[in-house]
Amino acid sequence: MAVCVTVAKSGSSYVLALDGNLSNVPIQLPDAGAIPSGCPYALMTAAEWQAYKSLYNNVTAPFDYAQGAAIFGFFLTNTLLCWWVAKNAGLLMDLVRRAASTVRR
Numbered sequence: 001m002a003v004c005v006t007v008a009k010s011g012s013s014y015v016l017a018l019d020g021n022l023s024n025v026p027i028q029l030p031d032a033g034a035i036p037s038g039c040p041y042a043l044m045t046a047a048e049w050q051a052y053k054s055l056y057n058n059v060t061a062p063f064d065y066a067q068g069a070a071i072f073g074f075f076l077t078n079t080l081l082c083w084w085v086a087k088n089a090g091l092l093m094d095l096v097r098r099a100a101s102t103v104r105r
Contacts, residue, residue, distance in 0.1 A: 044052065
């Protein structure tokens, strides 16, 4: 099981804390004085790392540009089609409104 590693301030420097116990491992924070909250780091065994790495590699496949282009084209076409239908519906409603106003006169 991975051990939660947090950052704690020890004197004038920052150190890693393993499950709340301060260690002698100094750490350089990218943002001066900004201590990350929660559990920003995890200490894993080699077997846990291999399991995590294989799970991550199975989930993330390389980006398929042909499929991405097809999805983009689908949504662009739907957007333009909805705009065209709404525009023509507005024109038809305007035509009916004008026809109704000429009949009343």
